[in-house]
Amino acid sequence: MGRWTPDARGRLAQAAIELYAERGFEGTTVADIAERAGVTERTFFRHYADKREVLFAGSTAMQDAVLAAIAAAPEDATPLAVAGDGMRAAAALIDSAGGDFPRRRSAVIAANPSLQERELLKLAALATASGGALRARGVPEPAASLAGQAAVGAFHVGFAQWIAGPADATLASHVEQALATLPTLA
Structure with missing residues (x-):
């Protein structure tokens, strides 16, 4: 996905929940989530303070x-x-x-x-x-x-x-x- 594809926050949440199910919470990094969502880590941190926050936002x-x-x-x-x-x-x-x-x-x-x-x-x-x-x-x-x-x-x-x-x-x-x-x- 391109850098300006809409709904980065939604894509990040979807990517995170998929990765948590596949690899476990501890086995998933912010870099993994960002990559799956097609955004940068910097974009991740614009939307969430950390990988836990995806679950509690x-x-x-x-x-x-x-x-x-x-x-x-x-x-x-x-x-x-x-x-x-x-x-x-x-x-x-x-x-x-x-x-x-x-x-x-x-x-x-x-x-x-x-x-x-x-x-x-x-x-x-x-x-x-x-x-x-x-x-x-x-x-x-x-x-x-x-x-x-x-x-x-x-x-x-x-x-x-x-x-x-x-x-x-x-x-x-x-x-x-x-x-x-x-x-x-x-």
Whole structure:
């Protein structure tokens, strides 16, 4: 591909996920990814800070969607329902992207302990941010933190079930099932 071929970022992500599946995360270099994508290493670093970031680049957009949904939730909704709206927004964002990148990404992360750690840190940050957004709505502690943690936990469980399930199911349906289970636990 030529230097000015559009969507370098998308090509880099596709090349990375293919190489991670073929060679493993540790066995893949930035140079390998850039070469497969038909760009220079310099171009890679314009789009991603490092090779891990290819897998985690969507975290900010997901958190933004969650926080926007929490802020927009009805004022009379319970903290858990509001936090659940945030997780529904995250699921809808992932579903709207389509493709098999989330499933392939999940397999790469599952095969690498340092990536698993980063994924858990990302989820913890999402739970903390969700709790903060609930506090900004006037939800007191510990309810704000508990609702944020519980909703992110339901998202995590729903995501795992979605990854393990049939490819034609939506993430949103699995997250919805997990969220619906939360009230029955108390």
